[in-house]
């Protein structure tokens with residue numbers, strides 16, 4: 362048992378932290394207000410390795426270990442939830458399917474551009490207007506073979522980074538008969554004829570991360586854009602989401618840490634009834650609870666990442682980490698608003714934005730209810 366990060370991990374943490382402190386955090390409120398992606402920060406992320414966390418060095422990525430990837434996403438979350446969500450979606454959802462299931466040729470073709478950031482950001486389109494948690498039963502987007510192409514028709518909803526994506530990995534039904542072998546992942550170029558990317562959704566939080574509905578109208582892509590084997594889409598998606606859940610857990614730890622730091626700073630400064638509110642036990646308890654829960658969440662995130670790195674089955678641990686960390690972040694940022702009183706409710710201070718950002722985390726990449734279903738299934742042994 363070893364709780365210390367390695368020297369390499371510590372150096373990585375410090376480099377990413379410095380970058381986030383300099384390039385992301387100072388402008389977080391501005392990009393939240395304008396609901397725009399911080400493109401300048403993204404341009405600088407490629408050289409640092411932040412856009413190729415899961416991409417091997419052979420294809421231009423940083424190829425860091427799973428704990429280092431979690432460290433990077435926590436730092437981004439500490440700086441800004443919206444930017445962090447786009448970084449997490451790019452790496453965990455957009456790049457991972459290709460890095461994990463692509464052929465040599467597909468990896469050589471698509472990964473270097475994604476890792477450098479020069480080709481834009483990665484995106485994964487699973488959710489549909491009528492299907493989120495229930496992908497097997499609900500997916501209606503169809504891909505049919507026609508000569509040397511797939512022809513794709515359907516709609517997707519809530520797709521992160523779609524307007525910046527050179528390619529959108531799309532979950533399609535390739536067998537109309539249904540069932541667990543009826544879905545496949547197909548890489549669709551962002552510029553494909555018949556692909557309509559609708560205007561950005563107007564959201565409560567993570568506003569610096571662009572989210573879009575998509576329509577596929579007879580979109581033709583070559584047959585060799587299929588990832589892995591036809592019919593493997595569900596199994597691939599579930600594995601990708603397990604990794605993504607570690608990421609959302611790490612992002613939530615970062616959000617909570619930022620809210621916690623702001624609460625401590627404010628509590629030491631704000632005087633009420635003759636002394637700083639930090640001297641009041643009611644405030645101290647909220648701060649102590651936050652410290653315990655942030656540490657516990659980070660340990661759960663690291664444990665799941667550690668298992669992933671060792672090649673172990675980490676479905677249960679990823680769900681536990683995501684569930685605990687996201688609900689923790691919501692509570693910690695809620696209490697941070699309480700500690701700041703009226704100022705906490707103001708856009709002048711970051712905690713209201715963190716609270717809005719944290720609210721998404723219990724929904725995206727599997728709701729809290731879905732995480733509880735996954736955990737209960739593992740506990741009860743119900744295969």
Ligand SMILES: Cc1cc2nc3c(=O)[nH]c(=O)nc-3n(C[C@H](O)[C@H](O)[C@H](O)COP(=O)(O)OP(=O)(O)OC[C@H]3O[C@@H](n4cnc5c(N)ncnc54)[C@H](O)[C@@H]3O)c2cc1C
Nearest residue numbers: 485486487488492493494519520521724725726727728730
């Ligand atoms: C900002 C943002 C970014 C996103 N980015 C992406 C992306 O990049 N790619 C992508 O594919 N999707 C993305 N999503 C979609 C997201 O992953 C889904 O919204 C999420 O999986 C939930 O699906 P749903 O909204 O359809 O809810 P539903 O599945 O309709 O669920 C509605 C409610 O019912 C509950 N519920 C459902 N089934 C059960 C059950 N069996 N038992 C108990 N309760 C249940 C859910 O927990 C939830 O509370 C994004 C969403 C947002 C808001």
